[in-house]
Amino acid sequence: xxxxxxxxxxxxxxxxxxxxxxxxxxxxxxxxxxxxxxxxxxxxxxxxxxxxxxxxxxxxxxxxxxxxxxxxxxxxxxxxxxxxxxxxxxxxxxxxxxxxxxxxxxxxxxxxxxxxxxxxxxxxxxxxxxxxxxxxxxxxxxxxxxxxxxxxxxxxxxxxxxxxxxxxxxxxxxxxxxxxxxxxxxxxxxxxxxxxxxxxxxxxxxxxxxxxxxxxxxxxxxxxxxxxxxxxxxxxxxxxxxxxxxxxxxxxxxxxxxxxxxxxxxxxxxxxxxxxxxxxxxxxxxxxxxxxxxxxxxxxxxxxxxxxxxxxxxxxxxxxxxxxxxxxxxxxxxxxxxxxxxxxxxxxxxxxxxxxxxxxxxxxxxxxxxxxxxxxxxxxxxxxxxxxxxxxxxxxxxxxxxxxxxxxxxxxxxxxxxxxxxxxxxxxxxxxxxxxxxxxxxxxxxxxxxxxxxxxxxxxxxxxxxxxxxxxxxxxxxxxxxxxxxxxxxxxxxxxxxxxxxxxxxxxxxxxxxxxxxxxxxxxxxxxxxxxxxxxxxxxxxxxxxxxxxxxxxxxxxxxxxxxxxxxxxxxxxxxxxxxxxxxxxxxxxxxxxxxxxxxxxxxxxxxxxxxxxxxxxxxxxxxxxxxxxxxxxxxxxxxxxxxxxxxxxxxxxxxxxxxxxxxxxxxxxxxxxxxxxxxxxxxx
Ligand code: ADP
Ligand code: MG
Numbered sequence: 001x002x003x004x005x006x007x008x009x010x011x012x013x014x015x016x017x018x019x020x021x022x023x024x025x026x027x028x029x030x031x032x033x034x035x036x037x038x039x040x041x042x043x044x045x046x047x048x049x050x051x052x053x054x055x056x057x058x059x060x061x062x063x064x065x066x067x068x069x070x071x072x073x074x075x076x077x078x079x080x081x082x083x084x085x086x087x088x089x090x091x092x093x094x095x096x097x098x099x100x101x102x103x104x105x106x107x108x109x110x111x112x113x114x115x116x117x118x119x120x121x122x123x124x125x126x127x128x129x130x131x132x133x134x135x136x137x138x139x140x141x142x143x144x145x146x147x148x149x150x151x152x153x154x155x156x157x158x159x160x161x162x163x164x165x166x167x168x169x170x171x172x173x174x175x176x177x178x179x180x181x182x183x184x185x186x187x188x189x190x191x192x193x194x195x196x197x198x199x200x201x202x203x204x205x206x207x208x209x210x211x212x213x214x215x216x217x218x219x220x221x222x223x224x225x226x227x228x229x230x231x232x233x234x235x236x237x238x239x240x241x242x243x244x245x246x247x248x249x250x251x252x253x254x255x256x257x258x259x260x261x262x263x264x265x266x267x268x269x270x271x272x273x274x275x276x277x278x279x280x281x282x283x284x285x286x287x288x289x290x291x292x293x294x295x296x297x298x299x300x301x302x303x304x305x306x307x308x309x310x311x312x313x314x315x316x317x318x319x320x321x322x323x324x325x326x327x328x329x330x331x332x333x334x335x336x337x338x339x340x341x342x343x344x345x346x347x348x349x350x351x352x353x354x355x356x357x358x359x360x361x362x363x364x365x366x367x368x369x370x371x372x373x374x375x376x377x378x379x380x381x382x383x384x385x386x387x388x389x390x391x392x393x394x395x396x397x398x399x400x401x402x403x404x405x406x407x408x409x410x411x412x413x414x415x416x417x418x419x420x421x422x423x424x425x426x427x428x429x430x431x432x433x434x435x436x437x438x439x440x441x442x443x444x445x446x447x448x449x450x451x452x453x454x455x456x457x458x459x460x461x462x463x464x465x466x467x468x469x470x471x472x473x474x475x476x477x478x479x480x481x482x483x484x485x486x487x488x489x490x491x492x493x494x495x496x497x498x499x500x501x502x503x504x505x506x507x508x509x510x511x512x513x514x515x516x517x518x519x520x521x522x523x524x525x526x527x528x529x530x531x532x533x534x535x536x537x538x539x540x541x542x543x544x545x546x547x548x549x550x551x552x553x554x555x556x557x558x559x560x561x562x563x564x565x566x567x568x569x570x571x572x573x574x575x576x577x578x579x580x581x582x583x584x585x586x587x588x589x590x591x592x593x594x595x596x597x598x599x600x601x602x603x604x605x606x607x608x609x610x611x612x613x614x615x616x617x618x619x620x621x622x623x624x625x626x627x628x629x630x631x632x633x634x635x636x637x638x639x640x641x642x643x644x645x646x647x648x649x650x651x652x653x654x655x656x657x658x659x660x661x662x663x664x665x666x667x668x669x670x671x672x673x674x675x676x677x678x679x680x681x682x683x684x685x
Contacts (some may be wrong), residue, residue, distance in 0.1 A: 005032040012163065013268065020168075023155030023163075029530045034163055035195050038214070038634050045116060046144030057588070059592045061116040063136060064088045070095075070104040073081055082475040093119065094127040112136045143203045164199050171195040174342035177668040178217060182650050189213040198634075212643070215635040218676070219647035224628065224669070227655055236614065237406045238277035241304040241382050244269045244513075245470050249299045253292065255359035260437040261289055265296045265435045270464045271409065272300055278409035284435025285605035286570025287442065291321065291412045293435070294383045297411055302334050305354075306405075307382025309400060311363045313386050314518040315340045316523055316539060321385070322364045324545070330361065334622040339365035339374065342516025368405045379403070383411045415567060417606070445573040445602040447581040449557075449593075458553065458582060459501055466505050467530040470577060472551040474535045475568055477559040489670040494535040502533060510536040538568070547575035555581035558592040562612035565599050568620075583606070630676045 010031055018633035028034055045061050054060035070084035082097040098109075099102045107113065119240050132372050146439040149160045176191045183190070189197075194210040201207035201456060211646035246265065251255065257265065264282055271278035279557040290669070298308040310325070312318040322338045329336055337360045339351050348368075354360050358377035365370065379402050450458060462472050474497075476490050494509035508531045510522050519539070525531050527546050534549075538560075553573045565583070582595050598611040637644065654661070661670040 003031060004131075005035075005170050005172055007031045007170070009034070009163070012166065015163075017607055018208065019154065019159070020453035025152045027151070028442060031167045032174075034167040035171055035174065035199075036633070037160075037164070037651065038148065038198055040126060040147040040150045043146045043148055044144065045146050046474060047114065050090040051088050051093060051119075053090065056119055059118055060117065061114055062088070063112055063114050064093065065112050066107050066109050068317045069109040070097075072101040072104050072105045072283050079294060086113070088660070091126060093122065094125070094130050095131060096127065098130060100130070107133065111479045113599040118658070122244065128180055130506050133469050134198070145204065147206065154647040159549070166195060168199065175668045177672045178220070178656075179665065179669070181424065182220075184489075186215055197488075211634065215640050216647055217672075218632055218635045219640065219644050220650055221669075221673045221676045222632065222635075223644075223651035224654065224661070225630070225673045227651055228660065233281050236400075237275060238409055239299055239304070239306060239405060240275040241269075241272040241380070243303045244273060244300060245303070246299065247295060248332060249296060253328065255439065257292065258289065258435070258437045258439055260284070260435045264293045264433040264435060267431070268297055268411065269300060272297070272432065277407040277655055278411065278431070280411050280431045280433060282411060282413045282433045282435070283437070284413075284415065286415045286567055287438060287553070287574055288415075289434060289439050290385075290415070291324055292328060293433075294385070294411060295325055297381055297383060297409075298334065299329060299332060300323070301381040301409075302329075302332075302361045304380065304673075306378050307360065307376050308362045309369055309376070309385065309398060309401070309408075310380060310383045310385065311369050312364070312366060312384075314539060315342060315366055316519050317385065318364055318366050318544060319516075319520050319523070321666040324388065325362055335359060336362045338366065339363055339368050340516055341366060341368045359430040368443055370401070374401065376403070376407055379408050380405065381411065382408045383413065384416065385413045441576050442573060443576065444603045445579045445581050445582065447569065449585060449596050449600055449601075452584070454508060455584075460585070461582075462503070462533060462551060462553070463502070466502075466637055468531070468550075469525065470551070471529065471531065471546065471549040472533045472553060473549055473568075473571055473623070474533060474553040475555065476535065476537060477556045490535055491538050495534065497535060506530060507535065510534060510539060512539050538564070545574055546571070548577075550575070550577050550579040550627060552579075552581045553584065555584050556586075557596055558587040558589070559587045562599055562608055563594075564593050566605055566608045569599070569603075631676075 009015055009028060012019070015023070018377070023266050026037065028037055030540055034374075038428045043059055048054040048062045049218050051062050051064060054062050056485040064086035066084060067087045067651035072080055072082040075078050075242070078099075080099050082101055084095055084107060086093050086095055094113075113136060114134045115128060116129045116134075116653045118127055119126055121127050147161060149157060151157065151160070151163075156235075163533075169194050174191050174195055178188060181389055182188070188211040189212070191213075195204075196214040197206040197210035198214060201210065233575065246269070268280065272279055282293055284289055294310060298310070301308045310318075310321055312321055318338065318340050322336060336504050337351055337354065339348065339355075343351070351360070351363070356375045356377055357364055363376075368374075382398050382401075384398070399408055399410060439600060465472055474493075476493055490511045492507050494507060498507045508522050508525065510519060514522075522531070522534070525533050527547075528546055549572050552569055554560065554565060554568055560568070572581060583599070584662070585592065587593065595611075599608060602608060635643070654666070658666055661667075661673070
């Protein structure tokens with residue numbers, strides 16, 4: 001088969017439309033995509049010398065003899081257990097398969113096999129569940145280092161591994177984007193070698209060299225891209241706001257601004273007064289009070305005869321913002337309204353008409369704000385909340401609605417704190433306001449880690465909260481937002497809780513598949529205190545504000561990222577009552593435990609973000625998305641700090657010689673930089 005980098009995967013034998021679609025979900029369409037799809041991890045399938053030398057709880061392979069034949073027994077409906085014993089000269093292992101009765105026929109008494117899996121227990125209780133088994137001499141494990149790829153439904157390790165193996169000859173065509181002097185100075189491996197060995201390493205050394213080179217390349221592209229964007233930052237024209245009197249606004253507030261809030265508002269006002277588009281990031285931990293800063297911005301726009309738009313990532317949050325903004329601004333004469341997808345056609349049309357006629361001063365909504373036909377009469381300020389949730393295209397589309405008024409000012413709000421060391425590098429071209437102070441009267445949320453054995457105690461604690469008139473969130477993990485499994489897990493859990501645990505309490509369920517109105521009704525009831533226990537998926541992660549909720553229970557806490565857990569925890573501790581966050585986990589893994597302990601130890605979002613970055617393993621895909629940076633494939637900003645500083649140094653030298661990378665010899669590198677920034681290109685400009 002003539003195969004090049006651009007060969008489409010659906011021309012591969014065995015790849016029909018369904019598989020092609022599944023691969024598409026991973027962004028895999030061509031040979032080049034495959035080769036750039038790096039393993040998430042590697043498994044060491046090299047054989048251990050014997051069972052005794054294989055550690056507990058780590059993935060190991062060993063050879064052993066079947067010393068007690070495998071038999072299947074039925075435990076209960078739908079559950080069959082196949083069990084036997086194997087041994088070598090050093091130890092014996094009990095092996096159990098769940099619902100794989102055919103294994104009894106494949107493992108013969110007195111014969112030797114290779115077993116791979118995680119050993120549990122010691123001595124005569126040493127055991128292995130559902131191991132991978134291979135007859136001696138089958139040779140499939142040769143090489144010993146097996147890549148593990150991130151997957152999606154319909155794409156298995158075997159399929160992906162096989163496809164990549166077939167695509168590997170294409171690596172010869174991958175252009176060497178790094179100039180020879182950089183390869184030399186930093187002793188980096190060649191492109192072809194690196195792409196081969198990142199997938200199917202010849203040895204652990206080769207893998208390390210390959211990884212190092214690819215990490216360097218990615219961080220170099222990141223550094224170059226940020227530097228190029230910075231130099232390109234266009235200074236268009238934006239309306240200059242001259243009236244900047246916030247006295248009335250401040251007087252109408254139910255509280256006094258914190259020092260940090262006042263500072264942020266001043267910085268904002270300073271930007272708005274200049275005739276250039278503001279481009280400011282307002283960063284503050286959950287609960288630090290970003291909303292009122294946004295309200296001050298909308299007030300200033302209004303005072304100068306301009307409209308504002310506030311875009312939130314979910315309907316739930318948009319509706320909550322509407323209520324808050326009306327509370328903060330309506331008494332000052334601002335007309336606040338809502339535009340979200342679930343409104344009726346008639347409702348939407350009415351809002352659009354009033355907007356175009358200048359009869360709405362602040363329009364709050366979801367991405368519906370950027371849809372066709374939404375026209376502002378005088379848009380002067382665009383605010384996006386939890387910016388990392390938005391695609392760049394949506395943000396750009398909203399800014400484009402400034403029309404003949406020029407570029408609107410932009411305020412981006414984010415609760416994801418960036419470690420201070422990185423902020424400067426990342427947001428060098430964005431102005432930054434930080435709310436580093438929480439409003440007064442907050443009690444820090446006490447956080448505990450709990451195992452399944454204490455579940456009854458947990459239920460008693462929830463009941464106690466309810467009896468004291470306070471409310472509880474229970475968050476179940478989701479497989480994927482909006483996923484069918486998400487809905488099922490939350491609904492079943494909720495039903496069980498209502499029927500079997502709290503028949504006397506009011507419980508409710510909230511998940512991503514519910515209609516906007518249903519969600520709104522549930523949330524409104526929760527806000528009114530009519531629901532004692534709310535079972536939810538992560539749809540409540542951002543922004544929801546119910547001061548009377550004092551307990552946050554997170555099931556399978558190990559499945560969440562640290563920063564996400566911190567966000568969830570931020571839903572409680574919003575009033576003056578003592579608040580609790582309980583992380584339920586059965587995980588015995590040390591890293592998982594360490595992560596949760598880090599969360600329990602502090603309420604400081606900055607520390608948590610740093611810890612999150614530190615603990616994150618290689619190739620974490622969620623690593624940088626939250627910061628609005630391009631998605632890094634292989635490098636980790638915290639873990640690869642040393643390489644990062646080398647890459648920055650190399651970028652500087654390169655740009656001194658060729659400031660916009662226009663030399664023909666730099667064009668592959670330049671392409672690579674723009675490819676990395678494709679997704680988030682204009683969020684930086
Ligand atoms: P976030 O930064 O997470 O968006 P919010 O804007 O939702 O935070 O504010 C969290 C809570 O703190 C809200 O209930 C808000 O009314 C309250 N709040 C904000 N600023 C102050 C302040 N200066 N004093 C007292 N309470 C405040
Ligand atoms: Mg908020």
